[in-house]
């Protein structure tokens with residue numbers, strides 16, 4: 001279930017949001033000050049944050065700034081009575097994704113929330129030819145069939161897709177996928193590549209091609 005963290009100190013507003021969002025099928029949790037918000041964000045991993053600006057102990061700007069220190073992707077929407085253009089800009093510059101002024105229309109708020117989830121779903125899918133990777137569920141499909149990969153195989157595949165059409169050297173793969181930053185026998189890559197290609201039904205001239213003596217290159221054809 002999609003989880004929304006509501007950061008708001010006015011009981012009238014958070015109760016209204018909780019009830020309305022529950023009717024829309026969202027799970028909600030409420031934090032009434034900035035410290036609780038950061039705690040709940042770290043503990044509960046919400047999918048989206050609705051953030052009031054004027055809060056006791058720590059304001060919304062600071063909450064947003066601290067969230068962005070560790071997380072650059074979870075959408076943060078300011079929901080605030082501050083309505084000056086300068087405030088909007090300040091809010092967005094802190095790393096918020098949207099800025100909604102109070103009083104707001106609940107219908108509009110729901111539509112804006114949906115836009116952020118639509119955008120995110122898009123970012124969560126990686127493709128390489130007939131291979132589709134869902135970064136959220138870790139599901140991998142090759143030619144419309146589901147494939148079970150180990151954690152390392154999954155990391156290796158997503159690494160190639162993110163570096164599509166560029167040559168990936170063996171040293172870079174060991175450094176970036178295995179996290180090993182010194183001279184190392186890169187033969188381990190071949191073991192994983194054989195397993196990965198077999199599971200994906202791919203030959204050495206498939207979507208991930210071997211470049212002898214150098215490394216690999218991923219292409220859609």
Ligand code: CA
Pocket residue numbers: 008009010052053054055
């Ligand atoms: Ca407030």
